[in-house]
Amino acid sequence: MGDYWSDAENMIQPGKIKVPYTWQAGETASHYLTRLRDEKKILGKHCPKCDKVLVPARKNCPYCTVPTDEWVELAGQGTVETFTVVRKGNAIQPMKPPFVYAIIQLDGAGTGFIHMLGEVDPESVEEGMRVEAVFAEERTASPLDIAYFKPIG
Numbered sequence: 001m002g003d004y005w006s007d008a009e010n011m012i013q014p015g016k017i018k019v020p021y022t023w024q025a026g027e028t029a030s031h032y033l034t035r036l037r038d039e040k041k042i043l044g045k046h047c048p049k050c051d052k053v054l055v056p057a058r059k060n061c062p063y064c065t066v067p068t069d070e071w072v073e074l075a076g077q078g079t080v081e082t083f084t085v086v087r088k089g090n091a092i093q094p095m096k097p098p099f100v101y102a103i104i105q106l107d108g109a110g111t112g113f114i115h116m117l118g119e120v121d122p123e124s125v126e127e128g129m130r131v132e133a134v135f136a137e138e139r140t141a142s143p144l145d146i147a148y149f150k151p152i153g
């Protein structure tokens with residue numbers, strides 16, 4: 001009698017594992033997200049060492065590693081520093097292509113803020129364009145509580 005495995009072809013079958021999980025946002029991100037949801041306010045935190053206002057708010061400065069101190073309320077307007085046009089969609093994109101991801105220098109912030117642009121022809125977007133936040137109707141304390149930024153002026 002042969003061994004059970006010796007004459008068996010070694011088969012490999014593809015599979016998928018779905019792993020739902022939750023994580024605790026922490027004190028700083030929770031405060032940032034609840035103000036976004038409840039008051040449509042974009043808050044940053046100030047670094048006492050490099051004097052930058054970090055947006056989204058961070059507990060520690062990623063440049064200096066020191067704890068941030070003051071909360072700073074931003075006006076929700078800024079300037080497009082750079083951008084890319086997404087032309088091919090996939091299931092995880094929050095908007096239907098073509099759409100624009102931009103790094104926005106929010107007024108009063110010391111860091112670029114990555115978000116999408118809306119109410120704009122992607123082909124007409126330019127660096128230096130002034131934009132303002134448009135908030136989602138239904139907000140859930142998520143980064144997508146800002147639906148997108150739209151051009152102003």
Ligand SMILES: [Zn+2]
Binds near residue numbers: 050062063
């Ligand atoms: Zn710093």
